[in-house]
Amino acid sequence: MGSSQGSALSTNVAEFVEKPSARGEVLFVDCLPTYVKELIAGGAAGAFAKTAIAPLERVKILMQTRTEGFHSQGVFQSLKRLLKHEGILGLYKGNGASVLRIVPYAALHFMTYEQYRCWIINNYPSLGTGPSIDLLAGSAAGGTAVLCTYPLDLARTKLAYQVMDTKASFRNGIHSYHAQPVYNGIKDVFRSVYMEGGILALYRGVGPTLIGILPYAGLKFYVYEELKRHVPEEHQKSIIMRLSCGALAGLFGQTFTYPLDVVRRQMQIQSLQPSNQGGDPRYRGTFQGLTTIIRNQGWRQLFAGLSINYLKIVPSVAIGFTAYDVMKSWLRVPPRQKSKSVSAA
Template sequence: MSLATSPKNDINFFAKTLLAGGVAGMTSKTAVAPLDRIKILLQAHNTHYKDHGVFSGLRGIVEKERLLGLYRGNGAQMVRIFPYAAVQFLSFEIYKKHLSQMFGVGHSIKFFAGSMAGVTAVMTTYPLDLVRARLAFTVTLSTPDTGIKGAAQATGIERFRIIATMNEVLRHEGGFRALYKGLSPTILAMVPHAGLSFYSFERLKHFALQYFPEFSSNQQKDRLVLNFPAKLICGGISGAIAQPFSYPLDVARRRMQLSMLNPETYKYSKNLITTLMITYREHGIYSGLYRGMSINYIRAVPMVAVSFTAYEVMKQLLGLDTSVDG
């Protein structure tokens, strides 16, 4: 990738990359929004769904909260995910460029660039992630008499819900600092997760174009680019590789984010180590630290596949450099 040297062209590159990343994030998250919600409900042992599995939980959401309940909190997710994904993808391109200039071109650089990009995006948008988790965890039951009303309440105007939730956290849970509850496990999880995701995708993309160009590429002007099926495959595999290393930290993040919603879960609000220890002691490894892992694979593989694919497609549509380096 080459960045133009003139300020005008730099701004053009930044704007296009932000747009490509933001659209990619919104597309991928919307595609798996129902799976995202049931994952949060299972991770934090929501009382309405604590005895459910993945598919029975999805059926339970439809039965208890109507079809729109599957997308509860997705409006807040979109408010968060556009700047998050935009910052992450732009940061990755910038970090990759500067690290390559400092240490030389190589695939290992992409792991560090991906990790740094993930941390940058998290730090920029974390309060919105906390709000989104709160909205997704809340259950509004519908009844035959109030089903339409209940569905409307569950999916109402998300921007007002976001403001109300932030105000509640600020007023009753410790002020501005409370908006960053669960930040430490998020950052720790992001280092291997984002690093491996970006590294794996870039490495697989390079591998496919180098060794299987007849099956994986299309000619675009003077270079080869991955075709659509190859993008999805490379993205899906990279999403699968990154999950096991960071998942317990993701569980801890959700526990800490949702800890103040119920007196029984206040114990998870202290710190990362305490949260991990309590989760392990009370629920063990499979039902505690890795609870919801199956749904995470079901959602993460297509989500990362769609995210990287949408980003690559947007880059091509916007005329950004999509050549493979290193």
């Protein structure tokens, strides 16, 4: 009964799309190459998901970088503190850079994932089409997207971190941050960082980022697609199902790679800490960063902000995957089962 109703609904939707009034839009969408549709779907999904969790992302960065007044407070108190001193806009500081980064990042991530997946299936048929393909394609796609958009992530972190530059009233007597210039936007960050150390400075922290994103991106796609395979056919297009699978995929992948994210954040803001807040040496690599944090800050610092990351990763990954699937349907991207033949064509 349910399946027949679902089939009838799909037929009605298809008939509606094919109506003459929408024919121009349909023809335009159909004329787009598949990879362009995947870029559009991925970019839109990333922007929507990132904006939805921007306040939690801001607080997480403040906790990861041990910003004065935030590293010992919980999520709710940190949000209240930001609202009190910076207002609603303070919750979204750095979100412009974040969205500017996430649109090309998510677009490249999803599109290259699909392309890498087709390439692996077509060139290495002995590997089959199982979850191992999603793991390999997801990892390669994550690395590609990071290398192309990392400077924007660096700018986002620096803008989100400079809370003490704009508000001196969090705690009396705190002035160590005021000696540092306040960035006035993304272009100002790029100019300052480039003058400080050239192109390489724009990629400070990219080592732990790549080491973390390769397993995280692979695991995220692996878990999401594997969970979807076990969902009954009649529930395959359920929004709740996609949200649930996406949330579990994000939680699983993030738990295993979170310490690398902490190292990356601390490497990104080292130039803003001339005294290194306690005399910690500057990190020259991922492994040194991990060992130094454990020795000087304690192993718990490697998981600072993990609780808030769980709070944000559930809606972020869930919304991202769901929006991507919905956008692919709206843009009439061929079903996954046809990916091999489409690529070959």
